[in-house]
């Protein structure tokens with residue numbers, strides 16, 4: 213595993229094409245992975261669990277279910293992002309896995325997006341490390357060589373929406389209380405170009421323009437209308453529908469699907485890979501501004517007061 217973690221991003225030759233293969237490099241990975249437990253049975257099915265992520269791989273179907281289990285709202289902290297990246301990397305390297313379903317083990321929430329406490333009141337070094345891990349999860353999911361389906365069984369703002377959009381297909385629970393979208397503007401922050409481009413590639417330019425400027429959050433039925441999700445189904449059917457859906461994708465020869473995906477996504481992945489350092493600098497400059505810290509503090513208080 214350590215070798216895998218040291219390795220960085222690379223291109224793997226596949227016939228005449230090169231596929232993307234990510235590496236999760238946080239430098240803090242070994243202590244996190246040591247905490248995980250895993251088991252494997254005779255049919256090569258396996259389960260593993262760490263504090264934020266649980267993985268069940270069915271060796272007979274090749275389908276892995278990756279569940280977010282970071283109470284209370286699956287906010288994406290540095291630890292969460294690191295564990296998720298490691299889990300996905302392990303599955304990507306596991307020949308018995310052909311596709312993953314990302315979902316939540318918590319009720320009502322897929323993910324609350326990036327953990328705001330990682331972006332508030334900390335030092336520039338911390339912000340840089342955190343942002344690098346956000347880049348890494350996007351590079352991992354968007355450039356994933358295997359099939360990735362989001363089974364969105366709860367609200368999914370901002371970073372939660374980004375990870376969903378980075379998957380190949382999205383199925384959302386039909387509860388009208390749930391919301392999904394890039395709401396950054398409502399927090400007084402700005403989605404970076406790769407968030408924006410991911411949304412443009414999902415729902416088109418005009419819808420993204422309106423969504424980003426207003427920080428719009430969509431109900432499942434509205435998300436379906438604009439193409440932000442591909443299917444809306446009763447909550448109890450989200451996981452079974454995701455499993456049926458991934459089974460259809462599995463009928464396509466892996467190499468043809470993988471190369472087609474890479475052809476569509478590689479230019480965007482390359483764009484971030486080429487500008488990672490400047491993107492981190494932009495983020496740190498932006499997030500350390502007094503006015504932005506003030507907005508985030510205000511937003512966090514409003515979340516707490518809403519509850520009171």
Ligand SMILES: CC/C=C\C/C=C\C/C=C\C=C\CC(=O)SCCNC(=O)CCNC(=O)[C@H](O)C(C)(C)COP(=O)(O)OP(=O)(O)OC[C@H]1O[C@@H](n2cnc3c(N)ncnc32)[C@H](O)[C@@H]1OP(=O)(O)O
Pocket residue numbers: 284285287288320321323324325326327328329367369370371372395396399401402403404494495498499512515516519
């Ligand atoms: C020019 C550009 C250059 C560079 C780019 C610059 C900047 C880009 C920067 C950042 C991009 C960020 C993307 C993000 O993901 S930001 C996060 C956005 N997320 C949200 O807005 C979600 C906020 N949360 C909610 O709406 C709700 O909590 C909920 C719908 C997810 C769940 O509602 P519930 O009623 O079930 O639960 P709550 O009582 O509200 O929450 C419980 C508990 O959790 C805390 N919390 C909620 N969300 C977060 C979060 N995202 N991070 C940290 N903590 C969160 C909430 O405060 C409660 O805490 P307490 O129990 O009160 O302590």
